[in-house]
Amino acid sequence: MSRSLLLSLLTYALxxxxxxxxxxxxxxxxxxxxxxxxxxxxxxxxxxxxxxTRHLSAERVSPNANVDVTVTxxxxxxxxxxxxxxxxxxxxxxxxxGFSRHLLALKKGESYAFTYTASxxxxxxxxxxxxxxxxxxxxxxxxxxxxxxxxxxxxxxPVTRIRPVAIRPRRTRVxxxxxxxxxxxxxxxxxxxxxxxxxxxxSSINWRASARYLDKLYANEFQQERxxxxxxxxxxxxxxxEFAGRHSLFEYSVQAAASLADALLTQGNRVxxxxxxTYLAWTLPGYGKIQRERILHALANxxxxxxxxxxxxxxxxTRLFPAESQIILVSPLLEDDFxxxxxxxxxxxxxxxxxxxxxxxxxxxxxxxxxxxxxxxxIRMERTLLLQKMGRAGIHVLxxxxxxxxxxxxxRRLGRTPFWLRAVGR
Amino acid sequence: xxxxxxxxxxxLGTISLAIGYSQAGAFTYSLWFLLLAAIWLVAHFRKWYxxxxxxxxxxxxxxAYGVWREFSTVWMLLGALGGLLGWDLSxxxxxxxxxxxxxxxxxxxRLHLERVGIVAxxxxxxxxxxxxxxxxxxxxxxxxxxxxxAALGLTRLVIGLRKY
Numbered sequence: 001m002s003r004s005l006l007l008s009l010l011t012y013a014l015x016x017x018x019x020x021x022x023x024x025x026x027x028x029x030x031x032x033x034x035x036x037x038x039x040x041x042x043x044x045x046x047x048x049x050x051x052x053t054r055h056l057s058a059e060r061v062s063p064n065a066n067v068d069v070t071v072t073x074x075x076x077x078x079x080x081x082x083x084x085x086x087x088x089x090x091x092x093x094x095x096x097x098g099f100s101r102h103l104l105a106l107k108k109g110e111s112y113a114f115t116y117t118a119s120x121x122x123x124x125x126x127x128x129x130x131x132x133x134x135x136x137x138x139x140x141x142x143x144x145x146x147x148x149x150x151x152x153x154x155x156x157x158p159v160t161r162i163r164p165v166a167i168r169p170r171r172t173r174v175x176x177x178x179x180x181x182x183x184x185x186x187x188x189x190x191x192x193x194x195x196x197x198x199x200x201x202x203s204s205i206n207w208r209a210s211a212r213y214l215d216k217l218y219a220n221e222f223q224q225e226r227x228x229x230x231x232x233x234x235x236x237x238x239x240x241x242e243f244a245g246r247h248s249l250f251e252y253s254v255q256a257a258a259s260l261a262d263a264l265l266t267q268g269n270r271v272x273x274x275x276x277x278t279y280l281a282w283t284l285p286g287y288g289k290i291q292r293e294r295i296l297h298a299l300a301n302x303x304x305x306x307x308x309x310x311x312x313x314x315x316x317x318t319r320l321f322p323a324e325s326q327i328i329l330v331s332p333l334l335e336d337d338f339x340x341x342x343x344x345x346x347x348x349x350x351x352x353x354x355x356x357x358x359x360x361x362x363x364x365x366x367x368x369x370x371x372x373x374x375x376x377x378x379i380r381m382e383r384t385l386l387l388q389k390m391g392r393a394g395i396h397v398l399x400x401x402x403x404x405x406x407x408x409x410x411x412r413r414l415g416r417t418p419f420w421l422r423a424v425g426r
Numbered sequence: 427x428x429x430x431x432x433x434x435x436x437x438l439g440t441i442s443l444a445i446g447y448s449q450a451g452a453f454t455y456s457l458w459f460l461l462l463a464a465i466w467l468v469a470h471f472r473k474w475y476x477x478x479x480x481x482x483x484x485x486x487x488x489x490a491y492g493v494w495r496e497f498s499t500v501w502m503l504l505g506a507l508g509g510l511l512g513w514d515l516s517x518x519x520x521x522x523x524x525x526x527x528x529x530x531x532x533x534x535x536r537l538h539l540e541r542v543g544i545v546a547x548x549x550x551x552x553x554x555x556x557x558x559x560x561x562x563x564x565x566x567x568x569x570x571x572x573x574x575x576a577a578l579g580l581t582r583l584v585i586g587l588r589k590y
Binding site for chain 2: 003006010011012013014015017019021023024025026027028029031032033034035036038039041043081082084086099101102103104105135137138139
């Protein structure tokens with residue numbers, strides 16, 4: 001019940017009692033209440049004319065880094081006797097120092113600024129408005145308002161700098177890059193020998209091959225290196241990422257996707273990102289630093305989700321990916337995912353799967369006993385079989401134990417093989 | 427500052443009623459009022475702010491009952507006034523609890539106590555005046571008419587002020 005209603009009811013009750021009992025003292029009892037009500041209403045705040053601005057010390061930070069949020073409120077209306085400013089923080093952010101709620105008096109034209117420090121996990125956070133509660137000193141009437149003070153904070157996933165990633169899609173783009181294009185031309189690595197043509201550099205002549213023929217010269221041809229189209233598919237399905245006790249592999253997958261996107265974009269490739277969770281979040285392919293920002297923002301907002309439609313990978317929209325391009329799926333993988341990946345392979349895509357190992361991850365926090373050991377052996381065998389099956393289907397599967405830093409893993413498993421090793425067929 | 431004023435208000439309200447009732451020989455009721463003061467204080471320090479509305483109702487009801495039984499009007503008035511102040515200060519303390527430690531709550535407290543003091547003095551003064559000044563030749567029908575007119579006027583005033 002509001003304060004004014006309670007007092008009004010008491011006042012009317014006393015007046016009524018005075019009338020019924022014909023005793024003026026009841027009216028006298030009501031007078032302090034009436035005075036209180038009247039003074040309260042006379043001092044009631046007028047229309048609230050507050051404006052607020054918000055300044056963040058940084059708009060993109062790494063997880064759990066401190067951000068100073070400064071809010072300045074200016075009163076453009078009449079003086080306000082009691083103002084409660086409450087800046088609700090987006091869910092997930094934690095207040096580290098300072099205060100987001102203040103009680104004060106604001107005179108006409110006066111400004112008040114307050115700063116607090118917040119931090120939080122990966123995510124995109126939107127600050128909308130301040131909750132303002134204005135009342136007179138005795139708070140008979142209270143006005144509640146929302147004052148817009150927008151701000152956006154992106155807590156981006158950590159990007160580990162990794163070495164260039166060796167991929168070999170069937171089709172590349174026309175621009176020069178670092179991906180072997182399966183075509184002869186100018187490049188650095190040996191591709192083959194062809195007949196010498198006018199215009200070829202004399203240094204390209206393969207004298208050893210030419211010596212075998214009397215009338216012809218042969219020249220070395222190098223493999224063209226171009227940029228490629230790469231689609232990174234981040235599996236955000238709840239059933240593949242979340243385990244008992246709210247343990248999740250998703251953060252590792254996000255970190256891997258961010259590092260891969262960064263490395264591939266640094267190589268000059270055209271990279272797109274598809275987050276496959278409750279719905280499809282598609283970041284159109286692009287090049288360069290702006291695309292890196294787009295992808296990091298998309299990854300900041302990526303969440304696991306459950307949907308009947310997207311419970312299997314079969315709804316990956318292949319139309320989004322250029323034909324015969326490279327698809328990198330970051331997923332802990334399920335048995336049911338194999339047919340879809342096989343289908344992608346059959347369509348001509350070069351498929352690489354980076355799979356954070358769920359078995360080792362779960363074992364890292366489960367108690368060590370016989371039952372767990374037995375179960376882990378069974379599941380590990382199933383997973384090994386699945387990965388072997390994928391390998392036989394031409395899908396490049398990288399089984400990542402998340403205990404190992406992603407950059408070490410990539411250096412070990414995904415770095416470009418030196419030419420002298422490739423020459424001996426490794 | 428507010429807490430001291432709050433405790434004093436509660437003591438003023440309940441002790442006034444207790445004195446008024448005990449002067450009239452109703453000692454049992456006096457003890458109940460002292461118990462109410464204790465419960466109210468405990469409720470406030472346990473942050474059960476909702477209790478202050480119940481306490482105000484009980485105190486005003488107690489004062490009205492005392493008036494009906496023709497106990498000393500001044501003690502009843504002081505009781506109701508103390509209850510009103512206690513209720514107001516309890517809510518103010520609740521609002522102050524939202525302030526951050528860096529806020530200038532002392533000046534807010536000072537202004538609030540000034541305003542409430544003025545309200546209390548004005549209300550009590552008017553009430554005492556209304557008790558002291560008696561118009562003997564006023565017929566009951568006229569008195570009823572005046573009360574109704576006052577209620578109507580009050581309602582119109584409140585509605586008007588709300589619109590404003």
